[in-house]
Amino acid sequence: MDTTWQQVLKDEGITKIECPFSLETIKKWNQILDPHFKKIDFEDRSYATIEDLFDLGIFQDFFSQEMRMILRDIMPDPTILCLHAYEIKGQNDKNHIFSEAFDGWHRDIAELPGLQVNAPNFISLFIYLSEVNAGDGEFEIIKRSFTGPAINGEKSLKVIGQAGTTFIWNRALLHRATPNTSPTRRRVLKLSIQHNYFQNEHIHSPEFIRIRNLVKDPYLRFITGEKHATSPVAHQAPVTGHSLMKVIPLISNSQINIRFTEFLKGLWWFMRKNKRPFGP
Numbered sequence: 001m002d003t004t005w006q007q008v009l010k011d012e013g014i015t016k017i018e019c020p021f022s023l024e025t026i027k028k029w030n031q032i033l034d035p036h037f038k039k040i041d042f043e044d045r046s047y048a049t050i051e052d053l054f055d056l057g058i059f060q061d062f063f064s065q066e067m068r069m070i071l072r073d074i075m076p077d078p079t080i081l082c083l084h085a086y087e088i089k090g091q092n093d094k095n096h097i098f099s100e101a102f103d104g105w106h107r108d109i110a111e112l113p114g115l116q117v118n119a120p121n122f123i124s125l126f127i128y129l130s131e132v133n134a135g136d137g138e139f140e141i142i143k144r145s146f147t148g149p150a151i152n153g154e155k156s157l158k159v160i161g162q163a164g165t166t167f168i169w170n171r172a173l174l175h176r177a178t179p180n181t182s183p184t185r186r187r188v189l190k191l192s193i194q195h196n197y198f199q200n201e202h203i204h205s206p207e208f209i210r211i212r213n214l215v216k217d218p219y220l221r222f223i224t225g226e227k228h229a230t231s232p233v234a235h236q237a238p239v240t241g242h243s244l245m246k247v248i249p250l251i252s253n254s255q256i257n258i259r260f261t262e263f264l265k266g267l268w269w270f271m272r273k274n275k276r277p278f279g280p
């Protein structure tokens with residue numbers, strides 16, 4: 001039997017899958033989002049927040065039956081840490097995030113004592129909403145880099161593709177957004193999930209509370225944190241069925257090359273902030 005995307009995610013920390021939405025849906029979302037982003041396209045990084053997505057109907061489309069099965073196959077109790085669409089500006093020779101250190105390389109999550117490093121605890125799912133080619137601020141990641149530093153010369157993977165390119169990755173892996181040097185803004189839809197029983201300040205925010213109060217669907221109430229408990233109560237999202245999305249192989253296609261001055265700057269930055277190198 002072919003390896004499933006679920007297994008690839010565990011082994012390598014990133015998997016690409018078929019787009020769980022039709023291209024018409026992706027197009028429709030972009031048409032809905034265009035006027036929203038047009039108003040704020042002077043910002044270096046601009047957002048359609050979870051509330052915007054909800055008010056625009058994209059939130060409701062997003063949690064399709066297929067998406068529910070995908071998330072359930074990652075973890076039985078997925079709870080949203082963040083869901084938003086964002087654009088990053090073009091003509092920029094800097095990484096839009098963590099540009100102050102290590103050419104943008106970072107982990108979102110530190111290695112937590114007692115947790116298996118490669119277990120899918122903190123996961124992000126990206127759907128490119130614009131076409132992303134080399135130079136368009138493509139997402140770059142080092143497969144299997146669950147622990148340890150980034151070493152120059154090591155292989156990395158730059159994810160490029162059409163609007164609708166969908167990939168799921170473990171936030172413990174070393175990754176970065178490459179600089180978007182192209183003339184156009186790069187648009188991504190991003191979901192981050194974690195176990196229901198993990199601490200999660202977002203689900204207590206007014207935006208999450210408003211959405212939770214407006215939705216009746218038990219699944220949407222679950223994923224926005226209704227059953228959240230700080231004790232490890234084994235709640236599970238109400239979904240049946242598994243996702244049989246085909247895995248699309250991702251082959252490392254680049255190499256890390258952190259400039260020496262960037263490396264020193266990064267070390268200094270982390271020391272000042274009392275954070276260890278290559279932590280979040």
Ligand SMILES: O=C(O)CCC(=O)C(=O)O
Nearest residue numbers: 097108138139176177178
């Ligand atoms: O925008 C990107 O390509 C990556 C952003 C990032 O570091 C993240 O989502 O954790």
Ligand SMILES: [Fe+2]
Nearest residue numbers: 106107108175
């Ligand atoms: Fe990150």
